[in-house]
Amino acid sequence: MTTATAGPASTRRTGEELVLAVHAAALAEIAEHGLRGASMDGIARRTGTGKAALYRRWSNVRELGLDVFLTTMADSSPANYPDTGSLREDLLGSLRGFAGLLRGPLQTVLRELISESTHDPSLVAEFQARVGEPMQAQRIAMLQRAMGRGEIPTQPIDPLVFELPPAIVLHRLLLCGEVIDDETTVKLVDNVLLPLLGYRR
Amino acid sequence: MTTATAGPASTRRTGEELVLAVHAAALAEIAEHGLRGASMDGIARRTGTGKAALYRRWSNVRELGLDVFLTTMADSSPANYPDTGSLREDLLGSLRGFAGLLRGPLQTVLRELISESTHDPSLVAEFQARVGEPMQAQRIAMLQRAMGRGEIPTQPIDPLVFELPPAIVLHRLLLCGEVIDDETTVKLVDNVLLPLLGYRR
DNA sequence: GGATTTGTGAACGATCTCGTTCCTTGTTAG
DNA sequence: CTAACAAGGAACGAGATCGTTCACAAATCC
The missing domain is CATH 1.10.10.60 (Homeodomain-like)
Known part of the structure; x- marks a missing residue:
């Protein structure tokens, strides 16, 4: 042309x-x-x-291959979600964002990193550093805001609770072959996370 | 000789x-x-x-390779745990058994199935059918016994709660590179599962 | 515009893998 | 004990891959 x-x-x-x-x-x-x-x-x-x-x-x-992995991870940094003023909405937004990332090339990368990590754990460590930990920090910030608003009691939270969202998402993806759907996301927040956090409705 | x-x-x-x-x-x-x-x-x-x-x-x-996978899975059927009379002990025993399995060849199989499942989800489906679902059935039986004993309220439980143990174990294994340790197992039971189940101490 | 850089396709020799065949010999069955 | 079967090792031809090189020409730079 x-x-x-x-x-x-x-x-x-x-x-x-x-x-x-x-x-x-x-x-x-x-x-x-x-x-x-x-x-x-x-x-x-x-x-x-x-x-x-x-x-x-x-x-x-x-x-x-490693260059592709690193580039894909760099392109998949979790978005900064606006403060919705509601812990429930914050958590839902964060999980929906993560699910969206896994509908793209990041899923292939994650699968391969897992397979590779038998011999080279540095690769999943990189994934954690670039994707997992920033998301964890977001969730912590959400909880702190919720404590400030009085939505949940101000007390220490077992770090395992922070691990539940990515764990379930990963389990669904890898063993059930599907990115977590929105209904499950809502249930995870409403029936698991919020009760564990002592959320006040 | x-x-x-x-x-x-x-x-x-x-x-x-x-x-x-x-x-x-x-x-x-x-x-x-x-x-x-x-x-x-x-x-x-x-x-x-x-x-x-x-x-x-x-x-x-x-x-x-597929023969090896299937054989390894068949050799890794979850043991039947004795009824301890305590939900907490039952759950701990089940999780410890699963962790033990993942310290053997089943881990390699699981990693490869996950990598393969991009194109052949039937493989992880097989894993679920042979390993995941029997363990789920054990956990359901444990909870029913606990309800019968009055340890937890007799009410429907969101299936997501059953999914939490394997999800955390998997997350630890695949993204942290370690089989879940006993301290984390205890915390998962005490700080996540039992509270969600409304366990009466 | 000319010089340099870079992309595309092909070719090369070495190595590896595939699937098959063959030979020798250990093992099993009758 | 003998015959049949199966294991172990080697060899084979075809194909694929690796990393390199080359020729040509498109693209970029000055």
């Missing part, structure tokens, strides 16, 4: 555009074959590029 | 003995390379046997 002012369209991807395409292809290849079963040849084919362009950036398939 | 009455020791493994050795080697190879990255050559080498002996039983590495 040539326009009078825009000049000829380019026929090749270069620089960052190519890296993005390679990342997408690598993620698809890894989802299909696992990190350890994926190949540079496969990724190059899927991207529609030459191997030399891959090897100019990454020295092997593992390095490329 | 030849004894006067036992006859010469055999130098080859045959039949079931060889299958067990192949299974162990396959599990180790899969733990290291993933199901999709493992090879028949690698498993044969690790077993110390010829490929023909493998191919006489399994037509490819995937079939061997």
Whole structure:
């Protein structure tokens, strides 16, 4: 498509555009074959590029895969949710956000990190540091605000309670094969979290 | 070691003995390379046997891997715990049993099933049917006995509550890289499950 | 516009894997 | 004890992958 002012369209991807395409292809290849079963040849084919362009950036398939994982995690930082003024709404919003993330490429990354963590626990540690812990901090902040509002008693909370939301989400995803639905999210908040927190209705 | 009455020791493994050795080697190879990255050559080498002996039983590495998974799951059926007369002790016993299972080969299987379930959810469904659901049934029976004893009120319980124990165990295993320790098990029972169940002390 | 950089496709040699076949020999069954 | 079966090791041809190199040409930079 040539326009009078825009000049000829380019026929090749270069620089960052190519890296993005390679990342997408690598993620698809890894989802299909696992990190350890994926190949540079496969990724190059899927991207529609030459191997030399891959090897100019990454020295092997593992390095490329890890780059994809880290980039995906960086792109999946949990959003900062507005203070709704209600603990229940805050918790629901946080869980819905997490569920939304898991409907995207982060799910593939998480699955592979889990498989890899037998031999390299640093990968899931990275996931925790970049995704898990920021979300935990958000939940703590929500609870502190709720205490300030008098919604829950001001007392220490067993850290296990903070662990319940990601644990259930993960269990649903990995063993039931589905991202947690909204009905379950509401039940988790109303029937598990709020009672444990001593929520005052 | 030849004894006067036992006859010469055999130098080859045959039949079931060889299958067990192949299974162990396959599990180790899969733990290291993933199901999709493992090879028949690698498993044969690790077993110390010829490929023909493998191919006489399994037509490819995937079939061997799935056989290993199913066998491991069948060997990992949850034990039947004695009725302790106390809900707390029952729950602790059940969770400790599950943790014990995850210290063995079942952990490798679970990790691989999770990685595989992107494309083949039937595998984790099998895990749920053979391991997850029998444990759930045990927990339900424990709660019914506790209701009969008056330890907890006789009322419907949100199924999410039954999901919390395996969810936490899984979360700890997969994202923290450790089988749940006994202190956490006790806290989970005392600070999460029993309060949610309305346990009367 | 020219020089440099980069992308694409192909080719290369080495290595690995697949699935099969064969030979030798240990093991089992009758 | 003998025949049949099965294990272990090696070899085979085909295919795939790895990492590298090259030629050509598109894209970028000055």
